[in-house]
Amino acid sequence: MTDKNAKLSVGGKTIELPIFSGTEGPDVIDVRGLVAEGVFTYDPGFMSTAACESKITFIDGDNGILLHRGFPIEQLAESSDYLELCFLLLHGELPSKEESENFRATVQNHTMVHDQLTHFFNGFRRDAHPMAVMCGVVGALSAFYHDSMDFSDQDHREIAAFRLIAKMPTLAAMCYKYSLGQPFMYPRNNLNYAENFLHMMFSTPCGDYEINPVIARAMDRIFMLHADHEQNASTSTVRLAGSTGANPFACIASGIAALWGPAHGGANEAVLTMLEEIGDEAHIDTFIAKAKDKNDPFRLMGFGHRVYKNFDPRAKVMRQTCDEVLSVLGKQDDPLLKIAKRLEQIALEDQYFIDRKLYPNVDFYSGIILRAIGIPVSMFTVIFAMSRTIGWFAHWNEMVSGNYKIGRPRQLYTGYSKRDYPSK
Ligand code: CMC
Numbered sequence: 241m242t243d244k245n246a247k248l249s250v251g252g253k254t255i256e257l258p259i260f261s262g263t264e265g266p267d268v269i270d271v272r273g274l275v276a277e278g279v280f281t282y283d284p285g286f287m288s289t290a291a292c293e294s295k296i297t298f299i300d301g302d303n304g305i306l307l308h309r310g311f312p313i314e315q316l317a318e319s320s321d322y323l324e325l326c327f328l329l330l331h332g333e334l335p336s337k338e339e340s341e342n343f344r345a346t347v348q349n350h351t352m353v354h355d356q357l358t359h360f361f362n363g364f365r366r367d368a369h370p371m372a373v374m375c376g377v378v379g380a381l382s383a384f385y386h387d388s389m390d391f392s393d394q395d396h397r398e399i400a401a402f403r404l405i406a407k408m409p410t411l412a413a414m415c416y417k418y419s420l421g422q423p424f425m426y427p428r429n430n431l432n433y434a435e436n437f438l439h440m441m442f443s444t445p446c447g448d449y450e451i452n453p454v455i456a457r458a459m460d461r462i463f464m465l466h467a468d469h470e471q472n473a474s475t476s477t478v479r480l481a482g483s484t485g486a487n488p489f490a491c492i493a494s495g496i497a498a499l500w501g502p503a504h505g506g507a508n509e510a511v512l513t514m515l516e517e518i519g520d521e522a523h524i525d526t527f528i529a530k531a532k533d534k535n536d537p538f539r540l541m542g543f544g545h546r547v548y549k550n551f552d553p554r555a556k557v558m559r560q561t562c563d564e565v566l567s568v569l570g571k572q573d574d575p576l577l578k579i580a581k582r583l584e585q586i587a588l589e590d591q592y593f594i595d596r597k598l599y600p601n602v603d604f605y606s607g608i609i610l611r612a613i614g615i616p617v618s619m620f621t622v623i624f625a626m627s628r629t630i631g632w633f634a635h636w637n638e639m640v641s642g643n644y645k646i647g648r649p650r651q652l653y654t655g656y657s658k659r660d661y662p663s664k
Pocket of ligand 1: 469472502503504505507531532538539540541542543544545546547596598601602603
């Protein structure tokens with residue numbers, strides 16, 4: 241309940257609208273009663289709209305704050321790991337020692353996918369984009385695991401969560417192996433989550449990939465920093481799909497499709513494509529000029545954010561991880577990295593970028609790290625998708641565990657009014 245109200249005057253009539261306060265963030269005006277007054281609100285891009293109530297993640301874009309269940313991302317990245325974060329996002333609290341062991345053991349023992357699922361891959365061209373393959377095979381999970389799809393049952397939701405967390409890295413690595421024409425590598429349950437992913441990506445039946453702990457930790461950080469980001473485009477897509485009663489595997493597939501776009505999850509891939517296009521430090525000024533030119537659609541990929549208008553706290557952690565990885569791999573002199581560093585410097589000093597608060601975002605650094613590890617650019621968004629699966633699932637779970645309505649926005653119609661079909 242609230243004792244605050246907003247007053248809206250429409251056509252001479254004053255409408256009172258309740259105002260709600262969350263634990264953090266701006267107040268929200270409850271406009272649900274407006275439809276009965278014959279008006280809708282208009283907010284394309286949802287710039288001023290809170291589409292739901294949530295307890296999972298809080299972002300303060302002006303101050304560069306990202307909290308998961310109240311814990312700052314910097315502290316989580318320093319002291320926690322991806323699987324603990326999965327538990328936290330899903331259950332709301334950090335696990336006890338016993339809960340943690342059980343959670344890890346369950347995830348580690350569900351990493352294999354149904355063998356028939358492997359046949360799906362043969363239907364795809366080898367040169368298909370791995371995100372296209374991911375949309376298909378994750379959507380297909382609902383054809384294999386219908387024993388866990390009664391989402392009114394909390395146990396079913398829990399099983400679906402385990403399956404998704406455990407099997408996404410396996411499917412992601414299979415996408416990569418398929419594109420190379422190499423045999424799929426079975427998961428190894430004695431490895432931790434990040435190590436297992438690196439093993440499935442880079443080992444072959446002829447030889448094991450030697451796992452460097454710094455690289456495995458960097459991979460785990462990449463998973464953590466992409467795990468959730470409140471009501472972004474793909475999470476909102478998952479919630480919207482889920483609001484129709486669609487099964488969780490189908491909802492996650494819808495999130496993958498939304499994530500693919502270059503303005504969202506496709507950005508880390510777009511960063512590398514852009515760095516390769518720039519090619520040489522001598523060309524940087526031309527690209528900066530293009531980015532500033534109103535008549536040129538080109539944007540500096542990896543810069544700017546809809547919510548963070550000061551700095552992206554994930555980018556700070558990622559930048560440090562980037563330095564660690566490049567130093568352990570001896571790649572500090574990588575020419576693309578030099579271009580990236582120069583771009584970063586220009587963007588932090590140039591008035592155009594300062595005025596518009598355009599800072600390097602998380603994707604700017606994650607792209608560089610992934611490339612240094614040897615992960616091909618086309619797999620970047622796939623890794624984002626597997627990391628974000630827990631965030632999507634936690635939001636879907638929060639929604640279907642409470643009261644919700646089918647998502648059905650309205651519109652400002654500007655087409656023809658009724659007109660008669662011409663007589664023949
Ligand atoms: N390069 C050059 N100019 C830019 C850029 C950029 N990357 N981003 C925004 N601008 C300019 C834009 O032209 C506009 O200028 P003006 O006010 O003169 O018209 C101003 O900055 C505001 O732009 P906007 O499009 O209104 O900002 P937005 O909040 O709607 O867009 C964004 C946010 C992330 C889509 C956009 O900054 C962008 O396209 N960035 C590049 C793509 C990218 O890196 N995306 C990853 C986001 S982080 C991953 C995630 O969380 O999904």
